[in-house]
Amino acid sequence: xxxxxxxxxxxxxxxxxxxxxxxxxxxxxxxxxxxxxxxxxxxxxxxxxxxxxxxxxxxxxxxxxxxxxxxxxxxxxxxxxxxxxxxxxxxxxxxxxxxxxxxxxxxxxxxxxxxxxxxxxxxxxxxxxxxxxxxxxxxxxxxxxxxxxxxxxxxxxxxxxxxxxxxxxxxxxxxxxxxxxxxxxxxxxxxxxxxxxxxxxxxxxxxxxxxxxxxxxxxxxxxxxxxxxxxxxxxxxxxxxxxxxxxxxxxxxxxxxxxxxxxxxxxxxxxxxxxxxxxxxxxxxxxxxxxxxxxxxxxxxxxxxxxxxxxxxxxxxxxxxxxxxxxxxxxxxxxxxxxxxxxxxxxxxxxxxxxxxxxxxxxxxxxxxxxxxxxxxxxxxxxxxxxxxxxxxxxxxxxxxxxxxxxxxx
Numbered sequence: 001x002x003x004x005x006x007x008x009x010x011x012x013x014x015x016x017x018x019x020x021x022x023x024x025x026x027x028x029x030x031x032x033x034x035x036x037x038x039x040x041x042x043x044x045x046x047x048x049x050x051x052x053x054x055x056x057x058x059x060x061x062x063x064x065x066x067x068x069x070x071x072x073x074x075x076x077x078x079x080x081x082x083x084x085x086x087x088x089x090x091x092x093x094x095x096x097x098x099x100x101x102x103x104x105x106x107x108x109x110x111x112x113x114x115x116x117x118x119x120x121x122x123x124x125x126x127x128x129x130x131x132x133x134x135x136x137x138x139x140x141x142x143x144x145x146x147x148x149x150x151x152x153x154x155x156x157x158x159x160x161x162x163x164x165x166x167x168x169x170x171x172x173x174x175x176x177x178x179x180x181x182x183x184x185x186x187x188x189x190x191x192x193x194x195x196x197x198x199x200x201x202x203x204x205x206x207x208x209x210x211x212x213x214x215x216x217x218x219x220x221x222x223x224x225x226x227x228x229x230x231x232x233x234x235x236x237x238x239x240x241x242x243x244x245x246x247x248x249x250x251x252x253x254x255x256x257x258x259x260x261x262x263x264x265x266x267x268x269x270x271x272x273x274x275x276x277x278x279x280x281x282x283x284x285x286x287x288x289x290x291x292x293x294x295x296x297x298x299x300x301x302x303x304x305x306x307x308x309x310x311x312x313x314x315x316x317x318x319x320x321x322x323x324x325x326x327x328x329x330x331x332x333x334x335x336x337x338x339x340x341x342x343x344x345x346x347x348x349x350x351x352x353x354x355x356x357x358x359x360x361x362x363x364x365x366x367x368x369x370x371x372x373x374x375x376x377x378x379x380x381x382x383x384x385x386x387x388x389x390x391x392x393x394x395x396x397x398x399x400x401x402x403x404x405x406x407x408x409x410x
Contacts, residue, residue: 002147006140017132022125026094029103029120032057036064040107040114050074063119069112076119087115100125161185165193172196177204221255243289250286257314272312273410276349277302277341279313283320284339287328294333301340307347309407311387316349316405319383323351323403326377331355336398346389346406355400380405 036057039050050066054075057064063076067084083095087104090113095102100121107114161184171179177200183193229248235241284300291298309316320339327337335355342348380403381391389407396402 002144006143010136010140013136014133017136018126018129021127021129021132025120025124025127026101026103028124029062029094029101029118030105032060032062032064033103033105033116033118036066036118037105037107037114037116040066040109040116057118061121061124065117067115067117069109069114078117078119084115084117087117088113158185158189161189161193165189165196168193168196168200172200172203177207225251225255254318257318272315273308273310274313274316276307276309276311276316276347276407277305279316280320280339280341280349283317283324287321287324290328291337294328296328296334297336299336299338299340301338303341303343305343307341307343308410309347309387309389310410311383311407315383315386319380319405320349320351322379323377327351327353327355327401331400335400338396338398346408349405349407350396350402351404352396352398352402353400354398357395357399357401377403 036053039053054064054066065076065078066074067080083104087106090106092105100119103118105116164181168179168181179200180197181193183190232241232244232248280302288298331353335353338352340350384391384405387407392404392406394402
């Protein structure tokens, strides 16, 4: 915009400067021609003074020629031209010729019309034009540079504020709910910063309230669990008491893990890892008892190798528990169940059954076609995504549902 404005003003000024220089030179040429014309004809004709005036013009860089009616000439030996003949008819004008402009001035006398021709060279017509153009160009450069500097400062101010907003938004999106921005920049950008700060504070409050609610619910489970432990301790059969005590201990451990998970931010668990093969073997031993009670064939295919993945052992175990519990709850007894760990990149943890498979609604959070909460698969999905992987649900070789947690190696 500044460049357009400068061009709109400086170009006319440059043309005006050139026109003024030409006008000034032509005025000087007319003055010199009139000084000669005073002595060229009429009552004031004086040949001596005429020659002196012509010589003075020649010395002043304005060559002058006087064309008399009798065909003779005085002064600069330039040839007679058609413009001189036109001026002899009584017209005063200027004519463009090679090297400059001729000022033609007719003077009427007793013997006819005398024509005074004064030549103004191009150098004088352009005298001072270059300097004026350089001054205008310098003014334009200074104005353009000042505008560019001011625009750069304004742009840096706006872009810095927007970059800070972007950085804080990325930190909030990454789970850093303590990230805040110092509102700055134009009023609109500062308003966005204040809204972003309020949004971060609101999300932090909501998550804190949710964690506390989950933790409170988990604590409420301790009372029935304690009562269950007391009932188990009263069992007369030592083997049955030991088995149920182990189950109660596992339940207490799961409740404690739930409380810790609810109170910990997700970012604090980002560095967790575990041996997927070891976790699957341990959970398979746990679920083998219930599978045997249901006359359900259980196949466990886990390699004898350490397969580290970026998920905590408790989280992976909880995901396996909900998947196996879904099979035991929603498939008929005697339905085969298979657990497997497939090494590679990614590591695949597979839970498969020979049941009827999953309905489309069963893979959506909060929806279930079997009357459950519909959150089991979502727990497994979040566990997989927490480790940088994904959850895949399809139909396996056994004919039923196959749920696979694909986890990148840690």
